[in-house]
Amino acid sequence: MTTRMPLISVEDLxxxxxxxxxxxxxxxxxxxxxxxxxxxxxxxxxSTLLNAVxxxxxxxxxxIHYRTRLNETADIYRMSEPERxxxxxxxxxxxxxxxxxxxxxxxxxxxxxxxxLMGVGWRHYGEIRSTALSWLGxxxxxxxxxxxxxxxxxxxxxxxxxxxxxxVSGPRLxxxxxxxxxxxVSVQARLLDLLRGLVSDLGLSAIIVTHDLAVAxxxxxxxxxxxxxxxxxxxxxxxxxxxxxxxxxQLLVSSILQV
Amino acid sequence: MSNSAAPxxxxxxxxxxxxxxxxxxxxxxxxxxxxxxxFASREMPMPYGWGTGGIQVTAAVIGPDDCLKVIDQxxxxxxxxxxxxxxxxxxxxxxxxxxxxxxxVIQTRHRIPETELxxxxxxxxxxxIPEPLRFLEPKETETRKMHALEExxxxxxxxYEDISQHGEIATTYAYPVKVDGRYVMDPxxxxxFDNPKMNNMAALQLFxxxxxxxxxxxxxxxxxxxxxxxxxxxxxxxxxxxxALCGTRDSFLDEVILDDQGGRMFVxxxxxxxxxxxxxxxxxxxxxxxxxxTEEVAP
Amino acid sequence: xxxxxxVENISKSFTLHVQQQAVIPVFEDINLALSAGDxxxxxGASGAGKSTFMRMVYANYVCQSGxxxxxxxxxxxxxxxxxxxxxxxxxxxxxxxxxxxLRVIPRVSTLDVVAEPAxxxxxxxxxxxxxxxxxxHRLNIPEALWSLSPLTFSGGEQQRVNIARGFVTDYPxxxxxxxxxxxxxxxxxxxxxxxxxxxxRGAAVxxxxxxxxxxxxxxxxxxxxxxxxxxxxx
Numbered sequence: 001m002t003t004r005m006p007l008i009s010v011e012d013l014x015x016x017x018x019x020x021x022x023x024x025x026x027x028x029x030x031x032x033x034x035x036x037x038x039x040x041x042x043x044x045x046x047s048t049l050l051n052a053v054x055x056x057x058x059x060x061x062x063x064i065h066y067r068t069r070l071n072e073t074a075d076i077y078r079m080s081e082p083e084r085x086x087x088x089x090x091x092x093x094x095x096x097x098x099x100x101x102x103x104x105x106x107x108x109x110x111x112x113x114x115x116x117l118m119g120v121g122w123r124h125y126g127e128i129r130s131t132a133l134s135w136l137g138x139x140x141x142x143x144x145x146x147x148x149x150x151x152x153x154x155x156x157x158x159x160x161x162x163x164x165x166x167x168v169s170g171p172r173l174x175x176x177x178x179x180x181x182x183x184x185v186s187v188q189a190r191l192l193d194l195l196r197g198l199v200s201d202l203g204l205s206a207i208i209v210t211h212d213l214a215v216a217x218x219x220x221x222x223x224x225x226x227x228x229x230x231x232x233x234x235x236x237x238x239x240x241x242x243x244x245x246x247x248x249x250q251l252l253v254s255s256i257l258q259v
Numbered sequence: 260m261s262n263s264a265a266p267x268x269x270x271x272x273x274x275x276x277x278x279x280x281x282x283x284x285x286x287x288x289x290x291x292x293x294x295x296x297x298f299a300s301r302e303m304p305m306p307y308g309w310g311t312g313g314i315q316v317t318a319a320v321i322g323p324d325d326c327l328k329v330i331d332q333x334x335x336x337x338x339x340x341x342x343x344x345x346x347x348x349x350x351x352x353x354x355x356x357x358x359x360x361x362x363x364v365i366q367t368r369h370r371i372p373e374t375e376l377x378x379x380x381x382x383x384x385x386x387x388i389p390e391p392l393r394f395l396e397p398k399e400t401e402t403r404k405m406h407a408l409e410e411x412x413x414x415x416x417x418x419y420e421d422i423s424q425h426g427e428i429a430t431t432y433a434y435p436v437k438v439d440g441r442y443v444m445d446p447x448x449x450x451x452f453d454n455p456k457m458n459n460m461a462a463l464q465l466f467x468x469x470x471x472x473x474x475x476x477x478x479x480x481x482x483x484x485x486x487x488x489x490x491x492x493x494x495x496x497x498x499x500x501x502x503a504l505c506g507t508r509d510s511f512l513d514e515v516i517l518d519d520q521g522g523r524m525f526v527x528x529x530x531x532x533x534x535x536x537x538x539x540x541x542x543x544x545x546x547x548x549x550x551x552x553t554e555e556v557a558p
Numbered sequence: 559x560x561x562x563x564x565v566e567n568i569s570k571s572f573t574l575h576v577q578q579q580a581v582i583p584v585f586e587d588i589n590l591a592l593s594a595g596d597x598x599x600x601x602g603a604s605g606a607g608k609s610t611f612m613r614m615v616y617a618n619y620v621c622q623s624g625x626x627x628x629x630x631x632x633x634x635x636x637x638x639x640x641x642x643x644x645x646x647x648x649x650x651x652x653x654x655x656x657x658x659x660l661r662v663i664p665r666v667s668t669l670d671v672v673a674e675p676a677x678x679x680x681x682x683x684x685x686x687x688x689x690x691x692x693x694x695h696r697l698n699i700p701e702a703l704w705s706l707s708p709l710t711f712s713g714g715e716q717q718r719v720n721i722a723r724g725f726v727t728d729y730p731x732x733x734x735x736x737x738x739x740x741x742x743x744x745x746x747x748x749x750x751x752x753x754x755x756x757x758x759r760g761a762a763v764x765x766x767x768x769x770x771x772x773x774x775x776x777x778x779x780x781x782x783x784x785x786x787x788x789x790x791x792x
Contacts, residue, residue: 119412
């Protein structure tokens, strides 16, 4: 067997909000190319965990080690802020549930996609624009919309634009917070297909927070089930969903509405 | 003083403690070229937007021996320029002038004089919005962090947007510059025509934003580079015709509407520069007295 | 012949927490081994745990005790205790599973659905597409349907797409849950041919065949799972 090193390694992560526990003692490894789903109901701590792991919410206890492109291990809360911010806008991507949180609504689609490139020093307008056009194609937005602001886009298009804006810098790790939440079912299916294709074509690792077990089944290899800030069950996605062991997971799975 | 019975102002209106506070901010600003230094902006006897930031800076640096010139859109004779000159004449008994060469302190809104400034002069800019990143990032905490970490990709997003919407960088004033290879700075709403003059200028350049409570500076002989793209390099405005009054092709021109039949002319925005050239005998196409010599005629 | 699968002392029960902690025992202490070229039929009455057993081998169901060793790229790996990414690796190259239900992402074409496992196992895109086409041909899925999502197909068509997906890669170990159910005679014959071809190239096959005739034709041995049923204490 080839021994693989985890891309990100989370140890005993605890986030508190004053006296309240956001998430408690969470540990996991994410390997390159792996997609981890985090499921649980609202308030279960899954978004807290995502924010902490993605460097946006400093944990009270615990460590997050990230394996950089240089194959060095870095503790993301011990590195300097410039280093962390650079990592976050080059090596990492964060797809928000509400595209308005992840897009610049006041500038064109092309500028939204080009921002990360300009942030790492691209200074050739023609190259930035052609890269933006090619990414619009990848996320199935017509090229003639490149100069339109996202305010003129539908919700599904905005979400696809947000994905393009995030993936243009060639990140290795993508964080997604309810990426299909708030979309029509048909739009959701298209987005899921697109996401799955991009993740596997680009060999991305991803951590996806969702309350939708169907989304988790389609996108993630592995699943962590959270309740009350704790991980109550984790394992292969289909194993957790088809043969749930923990009472809470059984309740979640048995609560799915059948069409 | 016109009325000896009136209570006398402290020299240059501001009290000495306030001037010291502003000078400390100015020293810091000069030490970190292009960095926006917060300062405790005072209420001035005029509304925000009329140059309260510039006036406070001028009041903090001016002395009894100084000679003050004030221009607004390049002109010495607009209401704003006249009022500010009168203000300092009244509160400091300061000599004022319209001649760029004679002035030791020049307060400006929107223009840099066409005449090259010297090491003995200070140029004070009135600034409405000091933050160049504000257009795209509304959060002050975030823009400060971006300056601190030199994350300036966003500035190019604005220029990208210009090209994508207009085919060229359409920003013609408040065109962002990088000062001393470090801070990105808004040169106040001066036309980009004046940006090259800021680079390696012999005079000290001070910027005051009264409402936004920020001071920043460019020390003499500091590199100031206008941001651009490799395939869309920075360029300044050009006009098809010379100044209609003095015939120059090298200065920033204002369009003046002459009648309601579409008649118009282009004249120097720097009124002193234009007057000086005319006094030297230069003439444009629409000069009142074209007899002496017509420099150039519009095609 | 080389052993591919070795099941040792496995037991299974379900605990239903949502129904007053009801514990449903399924079977206990199963041991079996499977070698290359073997085709073992799991038998036993409905509810004896045939599908459950198969899902445990595929690591789809949790195993409470015992070991399920699979020979993966030359090494024995216990799927009961293996890390998730190891199991995914085994599923990618070593172990194929044809379930009774087709589960796919909406909007993906039938051709891509079938070619996908081959691509995942490292086959070139075009070769995978060719292989997928030839399987769809053999299984009599009309070419006009290939560009459509199989979600709109009839039950029998979906089942054949599922089978094509399972045979597009030459897995050393194949798990087939009722592969011939709901197929007409012609298509059933194609599936049995596919199984024979897999055995011939050295695959080990574990199957559930409701159909007696099919079992007779392809299976080399039978394993009655109901003998391991846990005696209910009442």
